Amino acid sequence: xxxGVCSSESLxxxxxSALTPTxxxxxxxxxxAVPRPLTPxxxxxxxxxxxxxxxxxxxFYQLLARFxxxxxxxxxxxxxxxxxxxxxPLQVASKAAAERELAALKEVGAxxxxxxxPLYPQALAAxxxxxxxxxxxxxxxxxxxxxxxxVGARNAxxxxxxxxxxxxxxxxxxxxxxxxGLARGIDAAAHEGALPTGTVAILAGGIDVAYPxxxxxxxxxxxxxxxxxxxxxxxxxxxxxxxPRRNRIISGxxxxxxxxxxxxxxxxxITARRALDQGREIFAVPGSPLDPRCRxxxxxxxxxxxxxxxxxxxxxxxxxxxxxxxxxxxREMFGTLPNGMxxxxxxxxxxxxxxxxLSPSPLSVDELIRQCQLSPAIVVTVLLELExxxxxxxxxxxxxxxx
Amino acid sequence: xxxGVCSSESLxxxxxSALTPTxxxxxxxxxxAVPRPLTPxxxxxxxxxxxxxxxxxxxFYQLLARFxxxxxxxxxxxxxxxxxxxxxPLQVASKAAAERELAALKEVGAxxxxxxxPLYPQALAAxxxxxxxxxxxxxxxxxxxxxxxxVGARNAxxxxxxxxxxxxxxxxxxxxxxxxGLARGIDAAAHEGALPTGTVAILAGGIDVAYPxxxxxxxxxxxxxxxxxxxxxxxxxxxxxxxPRRNRIISGxxxxxxxxxxxxxxxxxITARRALDQGREIFAVPGSPLDPRCRxxxxxxxxxxxxxxxxxxxxxxxxxxxxxxxxxxxREMFGTLPNGMxxxxxxxxxxxxxxxxLSPSPLSVDELIRQCQLSPAIVVTVLLELExxxxxxxxxxxxxxxx
Numbered sequence: 093x094x095x096g097v098c099s100s101e102s103l104x105x106x107x108x109s110a111l112t113p114t115x116x117x118x119x120x121x122x123x124x125a126v127p128r129p130l131t132p133x134x135x136x137x138x139x140x141x142x143x144x145x146x147x148x149x150x151x152f153y154q155l156l157a158r159f160x161x162x163x164x165x166x167x168x169x170x171x172x173x174x175x176x177x178x179x180x181p182l183q184v185a186s187k188a189a190a191e192r193e194l195a196a197l198k199e200v201g202a203x204x205x206x207x208x209x210p211l212y213p214q215a216l217a218a219x220x221x222x223x224x225x226x227x228x229x230x231x232x233x234x235x236x237x238x239x240x241x242x243v244g245a246r247n248a249x250x251x252x253x254x255x256x257x258x259x260x261x262x263x264x265x266x267x268x269x270x271x272x273g274l275a276r277g278i279d280a281a282a283h284e285g286a287l288p289t290g291t292v293a294i295l296a297g298g299i300d301v302a303y304p305x306x307x308x309x310x311x312x313x314x315x316x317x318x319x320x321x322x323x324x325x326x327x328x329x330x331x332x333x334x335x336p337r338r339n340r341i342i343s344g345x346x347x348x349x350x351x352x353x354x355x356x357x358x359x360x361x362i363t364a365r366r367a368l369d370q371g372r373e374i375f376a377v378p379g380s381p382l383d384p385r386c387r388x389x390x391x392x393x394x395x396x397x398x399x400x401x402x403x404x405x406x407x408x409x410x411x412x413x414x415x416x417x418x419x420x421x422x423r424e425m426f427g428t429l430p431n432g433m434x435x436x437x438x439x440x441x442x443x444x445x446x447x448x449x450l451s452p453s454p455l456s457v458d459e460l461i462r463q464c465q466l467s468p469a470i471v472v473t474v475l476l477e478l479e480x481x482x483x484x485x486x487x488x489x490x491x492x493x494x495x
Numbered sequence: 496x497x498x499g500v501c502s503s504e505s506l507x508x509x510x511x512s513a514l515t516p517t518x519x520x521x522x523x524x525x526x527x528a529v530p531r532p533l534t535p536x537x538x539x540x541x542x543x544x545x546x547x548x549x550x551x552x553x554x555f556y557q558l559l560a561r562f563x564x565x566x567x568x569x570x571x572x573x574x575x576x577x578x579x580x581x582x583x584p585l586q587v588a589s590k591a592a593a594e595r596e597l598a599a600l601k602e603v604g605a606x607x608x609x610x611x612x613p614l615y616p617q618a619l620a621a622x623x624x625x626x627x628x629x630x631x632x633x634x635x636x637x638x639x640x641x642x643x644x645x646v647g648a649r650n651a652x653x654x655x656x657x658x659x660x661x662x663x664x665x666x667x668x669x670x671x672x673x674x675x676g677l678a679r680g681i682d683a684a685a686h687e688g689a690l691p692t693g694t695v696a697i698l699a700g701g702i703d704v705a706y707p708x709x710x711x712x713x714x715x716x717x718x719x720x721x722x723x724x725x726x727x728x729x730x731x732x733x734x735x736x737x738x739p740r741r742n743r744i745i746s747g748x749x750x751x752x753x754x755x756x757x758x759x760x761x762x763x764x765i766t767a768r769r770a771l772d773q774g775r776e777i778f779a780v781p782g783s784p785l786d787p788r789c790r791x792x793x794x795x796x797x798x799x800x801x802x803x804x805x806x807x808x809x810x811x812x813x814x815x816x817x818x819x820x821x822x823x824x825x826r827e828m829f830g831t832l833p834n835g836m837x838x839x840x841x842x843x844x845x846x847x848x849x850x851x852x853l854s855p856s857p858l859s860v861d862e863l864i865r866q867c868q869l870s871p872a873i874v875v876t877v878l879l880e881l882e883x884x885x886x887x888x889x890x891x892x893x894x895x896x897x898x
Contacts, residue, residue, distance in 0.1 A: 251783060251785050254785075255783075255784065255785060377783075377784060378781030378782060378783070378784070378789070378793050378796065378802075379781060379782065379783050380654060380658075380780075380781070380782050380783065381658065381780060381781070381803075381804035381805070382654050382657075382658060386781070387804070390781050390802055390804055393781065393796060393802055394801075394802045394808075398797075399781075399793055399796055399797045400784070401784035401790070401793055402784070405797075
């Protein structure tokens with residue numbers, strides 16, 4: 093986990109000061125240095141903050157770091173958005189809406205797990221856009237185990253589905269929990285194979301929404317014997333834009349991603365691409381060049397993915413990872429954040445400079461910092477304002493784009 | 496080609512002296528520095544030397560290097576074998592036998608091509624155990640072009656055979672000559688696909704022996720439109736031990752070897768292994784892990800072979816090789832051979848030392864030289880004696896084993 097130092101106005105993350113006396117100040121922070129449950133009121137504020145307009149995961153953590161608590165961040169939101177150039181007021185999630193969501197979750201037998209809580213998947217916590225809160229239904233303990241993702245074509249061949257089922261079972265028998273996205277084809281087969289040993293289904297919509305319809309019974313069974321996870325609010329019907337977000341969680345909770353049958357340009361390859369960005373291992377099953385469903389996996393192998401014929405091929409590769417206890421993984425996304433907010437006069441000119449450099453094409457934040465020759469603290473602050481104002485969008489790999 | 500200096504008793508190969516005035520001395524040698532046809536009497540002596548008992552390719556070239564001509568080597572053979580400990584006289588191929596072989600070749604419409612002659616494949620000339628003479632029947636010009644080998648399972652799937660035929664045609668249309676071994680399955684399909692553009696079949700037996708029976712018509716067609724190559728004497732029925740020797744020629748004439756469907760432990764994988772020793776590119780077509788015929792190719796890919804789905808995948812890899820004219824490839828097998836024979840008294844004790852170090856397990860000649868602490872000239876000479884005496888066997892990769 094990360095370490096940090098709490099001040100009255102901001103939270104400074106500094107892995108180098110982890111064991112200094114000031115570390116004890118952490119216990120007043122909502123970003124737990126060691127896993128601990130949030131208090132009910134903290135969880136309530138976290139829920140309001142992440143459901144507020146224009147607040148994505150990266151912004152969420154930055155707000156928490158700056159203001160020390162979700163409650164303080166909620167108060168500051170409208171003013172930050174205004175400084176970012178927003179005209180109409182930012183919509184902060186209401187207490188009533190948060191109460192409704194919590195009641196609905198209880199109704200469907202699910203619960204909220206927050207980043208850093210004991211049940212929150214440690215591997216997922218290490219990605220920079222980890223969801224601050226996830227809805228969880230089922231055997232939550234599976235989330236604390238080593239996971240491996242299996243994804244692939246919806247229109248999979250009979251052989252592909254059989255392979256997915258068999259290898260999922262073999263991975264499960266050797267202690268891995270199999271993660272997938274509950275899609276038709278490979279995903280469903282992998283979940284089925286891993287049901288006896290443990291499987292995690294990451295849903296694109298709300299935790300109570302059966303999707304796709306043909307996997308309704310399987311989804312129900314996973315809620316009983318495995319575990320369902322959703323980032324979207326309960327009741328959300330899945331939409332196209334939810335799937336890439338879902339995919340980052342599939343790979344995020346996993347040590348690696350095994351792709352079984354994937355056409356060129358398919359969603360499974362996008363998942364593999366994101367998994368690579370997250371530093372996950374990529375595994376792919378080869379297939380005949382005459383089968384278009386194998387083009388994507390063959391291409392992954394050509395580009396360096398590990399060729400997989402048996403579960404043993406996967407274990408050979410991840411053995412070193414299994415030897416490291418999950419709890420020792422560290423989250424280093426923040427590096428060192430500025431202590432206190434930059435002065436107003438510094439931000440004024442910075443806003444114009446940064447807006448001048450941004451465009452609808454994604455630009456990496458690192459590149460932006462290099463080009464604008466401003467301090468990282470100022471750039472991060474201005475981006476926070478602009479995002480809350482709804483003027484920029486954060487994209488994969490720490491990129492930002494003008495909307 | 497190599498360069499060398501000829502003396503009355505021995506021929507010293509030294510690539511560093513390639514452009515020195517003494518290079519002109521080469522023209523008196525039977526190892527041509529630039530491609531030239533042998534005289535009929537040289538060819539006759541080469542044939543007798545390579546058909547003599549215990550004379551393999553490596554020994555052949557060493558004898559030629561030491562004695563300057565095959566004729567001189569033939570005279571020296573019995574004495575060298577005797578010094579190696581041979582009891583009964585070495586069987587030197589008779590003039591009558593050589594005459595019979597030449598007549599039989601003429602009878603079947605084939606001819607002999609010697610190492611270094613214009614039609615001898617330049618890539619093949621670069622391997623250390625290149626056949627000194629090959630029987631050739633058909634369109635010999637194909638042997639002067641860039642070749643690519645296609646090999647694979649005899650019990651190939653219909654898809655595998657179709658793939659072999661299609662890619663052979665595509666490679667041919669882009670100027671490559673397709674080489675294979677005329678076996679059932681993948682080999683035959685590759686030859687068929689490449690018939691319109693050019694194909695070379697390397698036979699395990701004699702050039703006139705149809706094998707396997709089911710490919711008799713194809714073999715006949717290749718003799719017309721492509722070219723047949725054989726190392727064994729005309730009339731030789733292929734035996735198990737001939738196939739590995741044949742395989743080294745398939746890869747030897749080629750820039751690379753494409754393996755399509757191969758079970759674990761199959762002959763195609765041995766060809767790939769030898770091809771790697773020869774510095775050739777290895778290409779493999781992936782396939783389903785559920786098909787045992789794909790295990791070998793998948794394994795090659797896992798170990799670094801280039802994954803091939805289309806002819807383009809091959810051209811991407813060999814483009815740099817195609818840019819180098821074949822004539823510029825050099826044969827560096829000899830390095831520098833000793834000038835003149837070592838003294839008898841030096842050899843006497845060396846024989847005991849070297850015999851003491853050898854065993855039925857193959858030992859590399861380099862390792863032997865290190866262990867016995869004798870000069871390379873002495874070791875090479877003793878090995879030559881022992882081989883002609885029938886007491887050791889040369890194996891792939893410059894290894895020797897006690898018989």
